[in-house]
Structures are given as structure tokens and as C-alpha cells.
Amino acid sequence: MYVTPALLFLSAYLILPTLETVYLSFFDGRSRNFVGLKNYVFAFTDHTMLVAFRNNLLWLVLVTGISVSLGLIIAVLVDKVRYEAIAKSIIFLPMAISFVGASVIWKFVYAYRPAGAEQIGLLNAIVTSLGFAPVGWLVERSVNNFALIAIMIWLYTGFCMVILSAAVKGIPADVIEAARIDGANSWQIFWRITIPMIRSTLLVVSTTMVILVLKVFDIVFVMTGGNQGTEVIASLMIKEMFNYRNFGRGSTIAVILLLLIVPVMITNIRRFKAQEKLR
Amino acid sequence: CQGPGVNGDEDRKQVTILGVMIGEQQEKIEQALAPFTEATGIEVVYEGVDTFATTLPIRVDSGRAPDLAMFPQPGLMADFAREGKLVPLGEILTPEEMTEAYDQAWLDLAAVDGTVYGVWYRASVKSLVWFNPQEFAANGYEVPGTWEEMMALSQRLIDKGKTPWCLGIESGNATGWVGTDWVEDIMLRTASPATYDQWVAHDIPFNDRRVENALDIFGEITQNEKMIYGGKVGALSTPFGDSILGLFTDPPHCYLHRQGNFIAAFLPADVDDDQVDIFPLPPIEEEYGLPILVAGDIFAMFNDTPEARQLMAYLASSRPHEVAATLGAYISPHKNIDLNLYPDRLTRKQAEILNKAEVIRFDASDMMPGAVGTGTFWSGMVDYIGGADGTQVLNTIERSWPR
Numbered sequence: 001m002y003v004t005p006a007l008l009f010l011s012a013y014l015i016l017p018t019l020e021t022v023y024l025s026f027f028d029g030r031s032r033n034f035v036g037l038k039n040y041v042f043a044f045t046d047h048t049m050l051v052a053f054r055n056n057l058l059w060l061v062l063v064t065g066i067s068v069s070l071g072l073i074i075a076v077l078v079d080k081v082r083y084e085a086i087a088k089s090i091i092f093l094p095m096a097i098s099f100v101g102a103s104v105i106w107k108f109v110y111a112y113r114p115a116g117a118e119q120i121g122l123l124n125a126i127v128t129s130l131g132f133a134p135v136g137w138l139v140e141r142s143v144n145n146f147a148l149i150a151i152m153i154w155l156y157t158g159f160c161m162v163i164l165s166a167a168v169k170g171i172p173a174d175v176i177e178a179a180r181i182d183g184a185n186s187w188q189i190f191w192r193i194t195i196p197m198i199r200s201t202l203l204v205v206s207t208t209m210v211i212l213v214l215k216v217f218d219i220v221f222v223m224t225g226g227n228q229g230t231e232v233i234a235s236l237m238i239k240e241m242f243n244y245r246n247f248g249r250g251s252t253i254a255v256i257l258l259l260l261i262v263p264v265m266i267t268n269i270r271r272f273k274a275q276e277k278l279r
Numbered sequence: 280c281q282g283p284g285v286n287g288d289e290d291r292k293q294v295t296i297l298g299v300m301i302g303e304q305q306e307k308i309e310q311a312l313a314p315f316t317e318a319t320g321i322e323v324v325y326e327g328v329d330t331f332a333t334t335l336p337i338r339v340d341s342g343r344a345p346d347l348a349m350f351p352q353p354g355l356m357a358d359f360a361r362e363g364k365l366v367p368l369g370e371i372l373t374p375e376e377m378t379e380a381y382d383q384a385w386l387d388l389a390a391v392d393g394t395v396y397g398v399w400y401r402a403s404v405k406s407l408v409w410f411n412p413q414e415f416a417a418n419g420y421e422v423p424g425t426w427e428e429m430m431a432l433s434q435r436l437i438d439k440g441k442t443p444w445c446l447g448i449e450s451g452n453a454t455g456w457v458g459t460d461w462v463e464d465i466m467l468r469t470a471s472p473a474t475y476d477q478w479v480a481h482d483i484p485f486n487d488r489r490v491e492n493a494l495d496i497f498g499e500i501t502q503n504e505k506m507i508y509g510g511k512v513g514a515l516s517t518p519f520g521d522s523i524l525g526l527f528t529d530p531p532h533c534y535l536h537r538q539g540n541f542i543a544a545f546l547p548a549d550v551d552d553d554q555v556d557i558f559p560l561p562p563i564e565e566e567y568g569l570p571i572l573v574a575g576d577i578f579a580m581f582n583d584t585p586e587a588r589q590l591m592a593y594l595a596s597s598r599p600h601e602v603a604a605t606l607g608a609y610i611s612p613h614k615n616i617d618l619n620l621y622p623d624r625l626t627r628k629q630a631e632i633l634n635k636a637e638v639i640r641f642d643a644s645d646m647m648p649g650a651v652g653t654g655t656f657w658s659g660m661v662d663y664i665g666g667a668d669g670t671q672v673l674n675t676i677e678r679s680w681p682r
Contacts, residue, residue: 029681047675111516112509112512112513112516112517113509114508114509114510114512114513114532115509117532136512136513136515136516138516139512139515139516139665140512141665221451221452222451222452224454225450225451225452225453225454225455226452226658227454227455227515227658227661227662228515228661228662228665239654240650242333243649243650243653243654244648244649244650244653244654244681245649246650246681
């Protein structure tokens with residue numbers, strides 16, 4: 001009874017559009033003719049799509065892995081240091097910048113000028129001052145994906161750090177004290193006490209990052225436009241849907257993205273329920 | 280909020296327009312429309328949006344079509360014409376009036392399946408090569424009249440240890456259009472206009488040998504690291520608007536730059552008038568002469584009201600074109616515009632090149648389906664400039680053509 005308004009809103013803004021998207025994914029570009037699984041066959045055979053899947057996997061592993069571990073290391077290292085607040089603020093700062101804003105900033109960092117000309121990009125200025133040839137960070141296929149991934153790591157390490165730091169501070173002091181008395185060194189405390197005690201927070205942060213990474217498209221859109229093998233699933237979805245106006249394919253990619261995110265969400269919800277029970 | 284297209288007040292005569300021009304350009308078009316309101320008392324409400332291609336279909340589908348729309352390319356206009364949403368121009372103007380105002384070539388570009396629907400307002404000329412005449416004079420270079428001469432000049436520059444071309448194709452999520460423009464220009468110079476039309480309509484496959492031939496000729500410039508300032512990586516990384524700056528550095532980074540007339544807006548402020556000049560991209564095969572690749576903005580009518588009809592007739596008259604010409608950074612596709620009205624030498628020259636052209640064709644990528652024209656054709660050119668195999672690139676584009 002009391003949940004009716006909420007349910008109505010949810011079905012209007014979430015459930016119905018989702019069903020509509022699934023429905024459209026079985027139709028052609030103009031949503032007129034039923035095409036069966038044709039769009040799905042396209043999604044799993046098209047070369048660009050396969051490149052996007054590969055890139056998304058790369059993004060998932062690197063962004064989640066590096067942001068979470070860097071965040072954790074920083075959280076533990078600055079814990080109880082005199083400049084903790086300042087250090088954390090500086091690392092957290094990029095969080096306040098939008099993806100597009102960050103991309104603009106990093107476009108300057110990665111800017112390329114041919115050898116011999118004055119480098120206006122920070123990274124190429126460093127590279128050339130060391131005597132190397134400038135690198136086309138965003139166009140060389142060997143580095144461009146990593147260049148884009150670095151932006152998101154820069155943006156989200158602070159987020160991981162703040163949440164993990166809170167968890168680290170939540171570890172009861174007596175546990176650590178007891179460990180010290182038993183003769184554990186810092187390394188052992190980190191692996192045997194800290195990590196197990198913040199395990200649930202680590203999982204939540206990681207799953208949140210996974211969801212964020214799967215949704216990323218702004219960085220790719222602004223920095224490379226998906227060219228030179230940098231396409232990701234979400235950026236392809238936008239292209240098919242809005243640039244090419246192929247609603248069938250766009251919806252299909254959206255459905256695939258949804259299916260990829262669902263297991264992560266279920267893990268998160270299970271975790272949440274388990275925690276509720278403990279209380 | 281009441282959107283345009285809803286004529287609430289019957290006493291107030293007005294015409295609504297949805298267009299792509301915003302900012303400074305919007306002010307200019309409003310100035311060009313002002314004489315109409317003065318003469319007829321009909322108010323013109325111009326609304327400029329930068330999301331025209333998505334906004335217009337939504338408005339039309341929801342029954343709130345503007346009276347007139349100003350399309351940035353005829354492809355979208357053709358879609359609406361085929362759906363029967365547009366009023367043919369023949370109901371407003373006689374064929375004589377049309378041919379008096381526009382060359383047949385422009386009328387053909389405004390036609391859908393043989394029926395003319397639109398009135399051209401603005402033209403852009405793409406087949407231009409920009410250079411620095413002072414450098415040319417100092418070194419004794421001559422403006423090439425044929426493709427061979429142009430390539431010979433390029434080779435001569437390379438032999439002297441210089442770089443002939445500046446090419447920058449980076450354009451955010453639209454990266455690739457500079458490359459498609461090049462290939463279209465070469466295609467027009469190596470194949471008949473009819474073949475070009477077949478290519479646009481996909482009556483010949485995208486990987487046809489004539490397209491491959493055009494791509495190969497483009498490759499003579501892009502696949503040679505010495506031809507382009509910065510080589511492949513430079514071409515892929517340089518924003519299209521920065522590319523032309525290489526002509527004016529000391530010593531110049533390059534001596535030639537192919538780009539449409541709109542690039543004038545990117546010229547550095549400290550460049551003197553006698554440091555910039557243009558020549559039309561020279562012919563390749565003699566039989567196809569000197570065709571010009573164009574783009575432009577075209578008006579078409581959705582709602583058949585007396586006021587809208589009057590405005591369409593006004594737009595086809597020379598008056599708005601003359602007003603816009605004097606305001607600068609504008610070339611008119613209209614037949615009867617005095618070249619002296621253009622405020623600067625370069626615009627005058629561009630208009631002259633356009634007037635002289637025997638064959639004009641519209642930017643092919645703008646006319647192809649979005650999945651190709653703003654998709655694989657763009658990304659294909661990026662791949663090709665990046666060193667991918669031309670045949671493979673064309674095969675990929677061919678496969679992506681919506682069927």
C-alpha cells in the first residue's frame with residue numbers, strides 16, 4: 001500500500017523503459033520489422049563490437065584493480081599522518097570534476113606536436129626533454145587505451161581512498177594493539193588484520209567501480225571519438241542509437257550492458273542484506 | 280511553455296523557423312530576414328539549435344513542426360520530403376523563377392526524386408588549397424594548375440628537405456570528416472559526376488575500384504611520412520582548426536593546406552591579408568575538369584501557410600543573399616549576387632570559384648546513411664591515415680552500409 005507510489009514511479013521510469021529496450025532490440029533500425037536475434041548476432045560478431053568488448057575488459061581490470069588498490073594503499077599510508085587531511089583532500093579533488101571536464105584537462109596533458117616543434121602537452125614536454133621523440137598518446141594503438149584508462153584512475157582513486165579510509169579507521173584499536181603485542185609487524189597487520197576486517201567495504205567499492213567503468217563513455221567520446229581502436233560498449237551504444245539512429249542495435253547493446261551489470265548488482269545487494277542481518 | 284510551430288494568436292502573422300545557425304551566425308541570418316518583416320509586417324521567429332538533427336524529427340513527430348526548417352544538408356530534408364511532410368517548391372515558385380534564381384546544379388541538389396523542395400541559403404566551398412603567397416614568391420613556386428604540377432611541387436619541396444602539406448583531422452567525436460572530404464574531392468576528379476552520384480546512393484559498392492583508385496591517390500599524400508607535417512601521428516593528432524597555422528610559422532611547417540572556406544575563421548589574427556591565398560584543388564583527369572565539392576544550408580517548408588509561402592519566395596529572391604554577403608564569412612549559392620558585395624578578397628575569390636564551376640557536388644558523407652557518413656566512412660579514413668590497408672578499409676565500410 002505505502003509502496004504503491006514508489007512502484008508506480010519505478011515502473012514508469014525504470015521498468016517500462018527497460019522492457020521497451022528489450023523489445024526494440026529484436027527489431028530493425030527504424031523499429032518496424034521484427035528481425036529476431038540479428039542484432040545480437042551483430043553485437044557478438046562485428047569487429048568494432050569485439051574491439052569494444054576487449055577494451056571494456058581492459059578498463060574493468062585496470063581501472064577497478066588500480067583505483068581500488070591505490071586507494072587502499074593511500075588510505076593505509078596516510079592514516080594518522082600529520083598532513084592526512086590535506087593529502088586526502090588533494091587526492092580526492094579530481095572526483096569533483098566531470099568526465100568531460102577531466103577529458104579536456106587531459107587533452108592538454110596528452111597534446112602532441114610533431115618533433116621539433118614546441119610541445120604544449122605536459123607529457124610530451126617531459127618525454128622530449130629526456131631526448132625521446134614525442135608520442136601520439138591518443139592515436140598510437142599501443143598506448144591510447146591506457147592513456148584513457150589513466151584518466152579514470154586519476155578521477156576515482158580518491159573516491160576509493162575516502163571510503164576505504166573510513167573503513168580502516170573503523171577497525172577497533174584493541175584488535176591492532178593485540179596483534180602488536182603478539183609481535184605482528186606492519187606488513188602482517190595489513191594482510192592479516194586490515195584486509196579481512198574491511199573486506200566487505202572492499203567488495204562494495206570494487207563493485208561500484210565495476211558498474212562505473214561499464215557505464216563510461218564520456219572519456220572515450222571526448223578524447224578519441226572511439227577512433228583507433230578505443231571504442232567501448234557504452235560509446236558504441238550512443239553512436240548506434242543517436243548518431244546512426246539504429247534503435248535496434250542501440251537497444252541490443254544497452255541490453256547486453258544491462259546483463260553485464262546485473263550480476264554485479266546482485267552481489268552488491270546480497271552483501272547489503274547479509275550486513276543488515278548482522279545488525 | 281509553448282513551442283514554435285503553434286500558431287496561437289491568429290491576428291499576429293508570424294513564421295517560425297528552426298535552424299542550425301546559432302550565436303553570431305544567428306544574428307546575421309536575422310539581419311538578412313529583417314527586410315522581409317519590414318516589407319510585409321510578418322514576424323519571423325528564428326530558433327537556432329545545435330542539436331538540429333535530433334530536435335527536428337521529434338518536433339515533426341509530435342505535430343509541432345516549424346513552418347520552415349533550415350537543413351544543414353539535404354539528406355535529412357529528403358527523408359521528410361519522401362514522408363510527404365514538405366511542400367514542393369513548385370507550388371510557390373514557377374520553374375522560370377527557380378532557374379532565374381539558382382543554377383541547375385543547385386536546383387538538382389535541392390530536388391528529391393525529381394521534385395525541388397528547398398531554397399539554398401548558404402554555400403560552403405570545400406575544394407580549396409590554402410597557401411602563403413609570400414613564401415611562394417620568395418622561393419619561386421608557382422600555383423599548380425594540375426594535380427601533376429601540385430604533386431611535382433610537393434616532391435620538389437621534399438627534395439629540399441621541406442614538408443609540403445599540413446593535414447590535421449582531429450575533430451573530437453566527428454574526427455574523420457577531413458579525410459572524407461579529401462577522398463570525395465579526389466573521387467570527383469577521377470570519376471564522372473554520375474559515378475559520384477551512384478557512389479552516394481550506393482548503386483555501386485563502396486569498395487568499387489574507382490573509390491579504391493581515389494583512396495590510393497589520397498594515399499600518395501597520407502602514406503608518405505615526408506608529405507605531411509608530423510607524419511601520420513601528426514595528421515591524426517592535430518585539431519583541424521590548428522592545422523592551417525603551419526603555413527604561417529617561421530620557417531613554415533608546410534606550404535599547402537586543403538580545407539573548405541570556413542577555415543578562414545581559424546586564421547591567426549596576426550596574419551596579413553597578403554600572406555593568405557587560395558587556389559582550387561586542381562583537376563586530376565582532364566575529362567572531368569574542375570569540379571567543386573560543396574556543402575550548404577537549405578530552407579524547406581513544412582506548414583503551408585500564406586506567410587510561410589511569402590517567406591520562401593523572399594528567401595529565393597536575391598535580397599537576403601545580398602544582405603548576408605555584405606556581412607562576411609558567407610558565400611551565396613544564388614545566381615544574381617554581385618561579387619563586389621563580398622567584403623573581402625578571399626570570399627570574393629571563393630564565390631568566383633563556385634560560380635565558375637561546371638560541376639558541383641554535395642559532400643558525399645553528408646548524404647550517405649548516418650552509419651556510414653558519420654560512422655564507418657569517418658573512422659575508416661582515420662584508420663587509413665593511421666596506416667591501415669586501403670582495401671580492407673573500403674571492405675569494412677561496404678559491410679557497414681545499412682541494408
